[in-house]
Amino acid sequence: MSRFKRNNQFDECVILRKGSNSLLVHWYVSNITKEMVKESCGLKVNEKNMVVVIYDVTNIAFNGHNAHKLKIYRNRKQRSRGFIPHLPLGRTYIVDVGIYTKKGHLFSFIRSNEIHLEDSKGFSRNCKIKWSYPTNQTPKWEETFSVYSCYTMDTKIIKQNRRNVALLKSHRYV
Helix, strand or coil: CCCCCCCCCCCEEEECCCCCCCCCEEECCCCHHHHHHHHCCCCCCCCCCCEEEEEEECCCCCCCCCCCEEEEEECCCCCEEEEEEECCCCEEEEEEEEECCCCEEEEEEEEECEECCCCCCCCCCCCCCCCCCCCCCCCCCCCCCCCCCCCCCCCCCCCCCHHHHHEEEEEEEC
């Protein structure tokens, strides 16, 4: 009996860290999803023909096709869980569960959470956290820069620079 509780209406794929460089993968495919795949692809989905694909997605926005590396595991033991040992540390992984179509293409229908296997230092070499605290500093004003324009009664625009500001002050427009 599995230690994981199932909700028979929802698909799930979860990966958990098991040891320093291994993952435990657990998945469940609902009958609704199996029927949809059967109707759209003409394939019967069961534990026998499912495959598990692990992707290395370290530091990328993964779109399903741009992984650094991938490895495909056939579900030979016909279970809904598996153990993936000996993975490189300091990398981030995602798992898909799917089947092969009649044309030999992989059709994934469940994707797991993302998990990072930390290296021996406790953090990834690629990820350095730098804490900073906001400081309340007053902005530095530039004397020769302005974003304002001044409009006169006859709708002419007078750009504010040092000469025009002096001219306007002498005519009491400002």
